[in-house]
Amino acid sequence: MIRFTMKDGGIIDVELDAQAAPITVENFLKLVDQKFYDGLTFHRVIPGFMIQGGCPQGTGMGGPGWQIKGEFRANGVANPIKHVRGVISMARAMDPNSAGSQFFIMHQDAPHLDGQYAAFGHVVSGMDVVDRIAAVPT
Secondary structure, three states, X not given: OEEEEOOXXXXXXXXXXXXXXXXXXXXXXXXXXXXXOOOOOEEEEEOOOEEEEOOOOXXXXXXXXXXXXXXXXXXXXXXXXXXXXXXEEEOOOOOOOOEOOOEEEEOOOOHHHOOOOOEEEEEEEOHHHHHHHHOOOO
């Protein structure tokens, strides 16, 4: 379990699924342990879809300096997690093995992402915080 604590005190607790996406969970926990995510924002917010964070530059172009294997069906990995409200998944570029640190939390269901992105856990508490972030005008 990991906890995101927002500047305003809001908390999002996420349970990670190392069985579905072991490489992704190991990478994410490594970044958490290194405090990589501390002070970063959700730089991409699309209400009714998702909120995205994990970019050290805040632009969507940054990462940790490495990339990991994409653990999803279209990349040869049988990941059973569906992209439903509250699921956390790795963002990536066109290359299926280009994820590094950026992730997104589903604001609403998006079945078109199933099998295309490495989902690796789900929010167990704090969807009200996700809703508040998704409601902020961008």
